[in-house]
Amino acid sequence: MELSSNFSPWCFAVLIFALFIISGAAVPGSPSAAAQETQAPPKTTEIKPVIDPEADNLLKAMSAVLSKAKTYTVSADVSYDRLMPSGLLLKFSGTVDVTVERPNKVYASFDGDIQDRKIWYTGSEMTVLDPDNGFYGALKTPDTIDETMDFLINDYGMTIPLADILSADSYKAFITNAVAGVVVGESTINNKTCTHLAFVQKYIDWQIWISDGADKLPCKLVINYKTVPGGPQYSAEFSHWSIDPSVDPSLFKPDIPAEAVKIDFLKMQEENK
């Protein structure tokens, strides 16, 4: 596969820098660097991310579109790897449908190979249904999507699908831990021309494809987990973007089958009891 002209030599430099950072080899203050340079005392310099401004701008533009939208709906075909103890890496897939009404309503439905789930978030409460085993549960939650996502992850270890794009500031969600980012080139995804960006973080590498044209929207997101045995990958290919559609309010009302069994959520702190 050929790299486009966008993938300039500069990109190599960025990537090399990123590799240095990640390896810890060239970072002042890291143990390995300190051991090698005896004359200079170790410094605690912050690592400065090296992000191609073009990549940065595209990410910001995409985030702006998502932040500005009062409502939106999107579907994503998701795939992800699981390493079997035998060493075999299996790929599973599923479909996510998400409807968001800012600042405080989300409906998400995941229909996958090994799990199905529906989530309703209404500002004060989140309800989860696992249709397969007939369980559901409800939690009191903070007022906004962002606060709720933090609350869920911190207190309950839960995530909402496609969390990165649900955030009111998805640019921040994406860029916070990136140490390097480049523009790779153009791709056609679902008949749309999208710009392919790649980012490096310490523990993951991720790539995002953002549609060209007026509405900069995610076409695809790929995450590679570098420190996880088997190097599993997560991929979400977005389709059916709809920005500011009218949304039926009843969509955010939990639809729980009469026979479903209500169960409690374990808080993470309980773990340490």
Next chain:
Amino acid sequence: MKKDKMRVITKFFTVTAAVLLTITLILPLDSYARGGFGGGGGFRGGGGGFDRGGFGGGGGSVRYGGGGGGFGGGGDYRGFQGGSYGGDRGDFGGGSYGQNRGDSFSSQGNRNFDNTDVNRNINNDNVNRNIDNDNVNRNVDNNNINRNVDNNNINDNYRNSFNNDTVNVYNNNHYNDYWNDHWNTWGGYYSGWAFAGGLAVGAAVASLPSSYSTVYVSGDPYYYTNGVYYAPQGTQYVVVPPPSGAVVTSLPPSCSTVYVQSSEYYNCGGAFYSNSSQGYQVVNAPIGATIQTLPNGAESKTINGTTYYIFGGAYYQPFYSGNSVIYRIVPDPTT
């Protein structure tokens, strides 16, 4: 001109890569040690969970998924703590009580009841006996993947796949446990009220299988083979649930490791064993243990508004933990 420049940079890249590779090889596997499924640190440090219980592959979040933390880092997934999958902050908790290692990968509850299983066995010497819609696999020396089409279960039987040393290593990593807990739902060996090695508890046979060992519990003889216990009854032998206190030298074919506090147990389809100096001893289901998948044959019962699943005299209570459903063994709520 541009091409030349590119070549120079590429060459530089190659040299750099070689240097980095060398450095990487010299460096201790620190990242693994701290590791974590996604790193070593907390979620907020960059997150970590690849999987987080698997909501579609764990959410696949950059914000909550990269750099730092952990999958294992966290509580829920404490399962991995201390092992290569363990992060060092442990704040991703989800809350499996009692340190159940290996819950992490969870992505599903039990989806297994009363299904007709179809197994596609790859690369193995496998015997599947499908009886009355229930499925018993006896996997001998293989790497086995059973993809149960109807209910999407995967059995990857590490005990069959790895030698003991390997299993121990994996136990330290608290990784395999999950898979067994999670995927080996077929474990019909104490499916008491379902199956035991292809035979229902209570089934009578005229003669014992060709190889068995005799174990005594309180002076009474039992005959054990491959996870199944027989008791003499007249001129016949009857399949019985694993008698508490029995000590055997080998575990049933499919077990997962669970931890309660720091005690190690093996969950073999709802029959629990602990280590003993002479092998493995049948024990009561350890209160506080958390498993991913109910034993086959567990029956639901609602007591004071709470739903429990009862199997082998033990009560299993379902909870949301992280993105998955887990079952915790709780004291008998009726007492």
